[in-house]
Amino acid sequence: MRNLLMIGALLMSTAAQAADWKLVIHGGAGTIERDRITPEQDRNIRAALDRSLAAGSDILAKGGSALDAVEAAVRVLEDDPNFNAGHGAVYTYEGGHELDSSIMDGRTRAAGAVAAVTTVKNPISLARAVMEDGTHVMLGGKGAEEFSHEKGLEQVSNDYFNTPERKRQLDELKARKVGYYDVDLKYGTVGAVALDSAGHVAAATSTGGLTGKRWGRIGDSPIIGSGTYADDRACAVSATGAGEYFIREGVAHEICARMRFKGESAKVAADAVMAEVKSLGGTGGVIVVTPKGEMDYSFNTPGMYRGKASAAGRSVAIFGDE
Ligand code: GLY
Numbered sequence: 001m002r003n004l005l006m007i008g009a010l011l012m013s014t015a016a017q018a019a020d021w022k023l024v025i026h027g028g029a030g031t032i033e034r035d036r037i038t039p040e041q042d043r044n045i046r047a048a049l050d051r052s053l054a055a056g057s058d059i060l061a062k063g064g065s066a067l068d069a070v071e072a073a074v075r076v077l078e079d080d081p082n083f084n085a086g087h088g089a090v091y092t093y094e095g096g097h098e099l100d101s102s103i104m105d106g107r108t109r110a111a112g113a114v115a116a117v118t119t120v121k122n123p124i125s126l127a128r129a130v131m132e133d134g135t136h137v138m139l140g141g142k143g144a145e146e147f148s149h150e151k152g153l154e155q156v157s158n159d160y161f162n163t164p165e166r167k168r169q170l171d172e173l174k175a176r177k178v179g180y181y182d183v184d185l186k187y188g189t190v191g192a193v194a195l196d197s198a199g200h201v202a203a204a205t206s207t208g209g210l211t212g213k214r215w216g217r218i219g220d221s222p223i224i225g226s227g228t229y230a231d232d233r234a235c236a237v238s239a240t241g242a243g244e245y246f247i248r249e250g251v252a253h254e255i256c257a258r259m260r261f262k263g264e265s266a267k268v269a270a271d272a273v274m275a276e277v278k279s280l281g282g283t284g285g286v287i288v289v290t291p292k293g294e295m296d297y298s299f300n301t302p303g304m305y306r307g308k309a310s311a312a313g314r315s316v317a318i319f320g321d322e
Contacts, residue, residue: 022295093170098117239284
């Protein structure tokens with residue numbers, strides 16, 4: 001009888017713990033307003049965000065790791081043409097695609113990142129392979145491609161990333177001679193942060209960067225501490241926006257540091273750091289989860305593709321007033 005009671009108590013505590021998982025995703029921030037999005041785009045984007053949440057939630061609800069969940073959630077968005085990552089990545093000035101990605105495990109603060117890869121179907125999985133190999137944190141260009149071949153990850157030709165809408169955006173950028181920061185023509189970086197039922201957090205981010213980028217430009221997404229950071233002592237963060245400003249502010253690490261050293265909540269820290277980004281001239285947003293179960297967004301743009309999931313359910317949103 002005593003043993004049965006103990007097993008019962010153990011099962012109940014496991015069930016309670018498994019209910020504590022959280023997942024937050026983003027698919028980019030920018031001038032996202034109702035009159036700029038067709039009903040079909042609205043439906044497709046919401047459906048893709050929900051599929052991403054479902055992929056990560058399935059893992060977390062079964063007691064899987066935050067790391068597996070963020071990778072799975074980001075892969076769904078990389079495979080969807082509506083987002084600026086993987087299939088759907090923006091074009092460089094020369095008409096190709098160069099992809100950046102990173103991932104971090106808050107349990108160990110192990111991290112992996114890749115920059116300017118051109119033939120890796122899912123850069124987030126390559127970033128994870130870099131992290132698991134453990135020798136280096138960040139690989140770039142040809143070397144990262146070679147590493148991907150060695151690890152047997154799926155390769156594609158660079159034109160796999162072509163989509164008509166991104167080509168139209170490049171053509172428009174060239175025709176109008178506007179800069180990289182014309183918010184109509186960029187953004188759509190994707191990311192996920194999660195808390196698992198063991199109390200660990202993780203973060204992942206993936207992007208095609210900026211439309212019309214040149215000279216091997218690399219943004220914040222593969223920079224650990226700028227676009228991505230995870231630390232069980234504070235939080236997990238993934239960012240989207242004008243990468244140069246996020247690098248200068250060290251956004252993701254700064255949010256975690258404010259929480260650790262100033263004792264701020266996720267919301268207070270994220271809003272404060274996004275205000276700093278704005279004061280430098282940068283726009284974009286962040287998603288945050290904490291080991292305590294806080295789930296927050298902060299963005300200084302009219303909208304951000306985003307979603308949240310927990311044992312209580314899933315929700316997605318696009319516009320700032322949702
Ligand atoms: N935040 C994505 C980039 O600037 O590349």
